[in-house]
Each structure stands twice: as structure tokens, then as C-alpha cells.
Amino acid sequence: MRRIVTEPLDNNxxxxxxxxxxxxxxxxxxxxxxxxxxxxxxxxIVGVVVTHGHWDHHGAATAVGSTLEVPVFLHPSDVELxxxxxxxxxxxxxxxxxxxxxxxxxxxxxxxxxxxxxxxxVLTGDTLFPGGPGATRFDHSDFATxxxxxxxxxxxLDDATVVLPGHGASTTIGTERPHLDEWIxxxx
Numbered sequence: 001m002r003r004i005v006t007e008p009l010d011n012n013x014x015x016x017x018x019x020x021x022x023x024x025x026x027x028x029x030x031x032x033x034x035x036x037x038x039x040x041x042x043x044x045i046v047g048v049v050v051t052h053g054h055w056d057h058h059g060a061a062t063a064v065g066s067t068l069e070v071p072v073f074l075h076p077s078d079v080e081l082x083x084x085x086x087x088x089x090x091x092x093x094x095x096x097x098x099x100x101x102x103x104x105x106x107x108x109x110x111x112x113x114x115x116x117x118x119x120x121x122v123l124t125g126d127t128l129f130p131g132g133p134g135a136t137r138f139d140h141s142d143f144a145t146x147x148x149x150x151x152x153x154x155x156x157l158d159d160a161t162v163v164l165p166g167h168g169a170s171t172t173i174g175t176e177r178p179h180l181d182e183w184i185x186x187x188x
Contacts, residue, residue, distance in 0.1 A: 001121065001164070004039050006032045009056045010167055014123055015039060016116070018097025025049060025096045026064060027116060027123055028166055030056055033063035040068070046096055047071045049103075050086070051125025052110040053078030057166060061086070075105060075112030081140060090114055106153050108146020109134040115154065122173070123164045128154055130163075130171040132183045147184060155180070 002015040011030035018024065024043040028051055029036045048065045050058040053074060065072035065086075073090040074082060094101040094116075104115040106127045113134075116123040126134035128150055136143040154163075159174025 002039070003164070004035065006030045006035065006060075011056055012164065012166055012168070013039065014164060015043070016096055016099065016101060016118065016123075017043065018099045021097035023097030023099075025094060025101060027051065028057045028125065029060040029064045031059040033060035033067070036060055036064050037067060040064075045070055047073060047094065049090060049094070049114075049116060050074040050078075050082070051115065051123065051127075051166060052113040053081035054110065054126070055082075057125065058082055075114045077107070078110050078112030081110060081112070104153050106146075106149035108136060108143070108149045109141055110138075111140060113146075113149070117157070117161075120158075120160065121162045121164060122154065122157060124154065125166045128163055128176065129165045129167070130169055130176070132176075132179070132188065134166075136188070143187065147180070151180060 004013050014027040016025040022044040026048045045068045047070045061072045072086040074086045076089050090103050102117045106113050106115050109126045113127050133146045157173050161173040163171045
């Protein structure tokens with residue numbers, strides 16, 4: 001797993017690498033397509049995944065996908081929000097060489113928010129950060145829904161699972177789990 005941070009909102013762009021081959025997957029190509037293409041250089045990029053339809057997570061997706069001639073995946077519930085046409089609906093499983101990356105629909109921040117899981121790691125987009133859930137102040141967001149996604153989906157993962165969010169530092173499921181009731185009480 002590799003990460004670079006791009007503008008304009010200090011977005012984390014991830015590259016999931018298969019250790020047995022040169023296969024890789026780009027996640028959330030926010031901006032700076034030339035920099036993201038350089039980030040993928042020397043790897044066999046098999047696709048691009050956008051965790052949700054906000055502009056700050058997909059700004060370079062079309063450019064990266066078309067340059068590399070690979071599909072760009074986004075949950076169908078966010079296609080209209082993204083204002084873009086992407087190549088494919090996000091499948092339940094993505095093969096990255098010998099790695100099986102599983103997608104997990106986690107609505108709340110957006111209707112189509114999606115997390116990616118692989119052993120010991122979850123990429124959460126803007127669903128979960130250190131200290132709480134992603135923002136739900138948008139017309140298309142819902143606090144009760146994001147809390148349900150975190151409680152029933154993300155918190156079903158092992159405490160040791162590393163959480164890699166769309167912005168900022170990592171955390172673990174075990175670090176965040178005890179604070180769920182606090183987040184509910186504060187309402188964000």
C-alpha cells in the first residue's frame with residue numbers, strides 16, 4: 001500500500017499493490033493527474049476506484065483512467081452526484097494480481113460511499129476518520145445512515161484493522177470503536 005497526498009484538500013490517493021506481481025489499483029485520484037500517473041509508473045494499473053462522488057475524490061479519475069486505458073469504478077448511487085460517466089459499476093470483489101480487494105457499501109456521507117477492504121486494512125474514503133464519521137451536512141448525506149454503516153459494516157472488522165481515510169492520518173477500528181456513542185451524542 002502506497003499513499004500520496006494531493007491538492008486541493010490534502011486528499012489521500014492510495015495505490016494498492018500486489019506483492020506477487022506488478023498489479024496495482026489506484027484509489028481516489030483527487031487531482032494532479034500527472035502526479036498520479038507518475039505514482040503508478042512501473043506498475044500494471046488494473047483499475048481506478050472512486051470511494052464516493054465528491055469532486056475532491058474523483059477530479060483526476062477520468063484523465064487517469066483514460067490515459068492508462070483502465071476502468072474507473074464508482075458506486076452507481078453516486079454517478080449523478082459525480083456529474084461524470086465512469087466505465088463500470090464497482091464490483092463486490094476486485095482482483096489486483098493475487099490480492100482480493102472487497103468493496104463494502106457504506107452510505108451516509110454520500111448515497112454510494114464505498115470502502116475497500118483487504119486483510120488488516122480498510123480504505124474508508126470519507127466514511128470514517130480518526131475521531132469520527134465523515135461530514136453529513138450535505139443534502140445527499142445522512143448522519144443516522146453513516147452511523148449505521150460504521151456500526152454494522154466497519155465495526156464488524158477486527159480491532160487491529162488499520163483505517164486509511166480519504167484525508168489525514170490513519171487509525172484503527174479498535175481505536176475508534178469505543179467512541180461511537182460519543183459521536184452519536186454530539187451529532188457529527
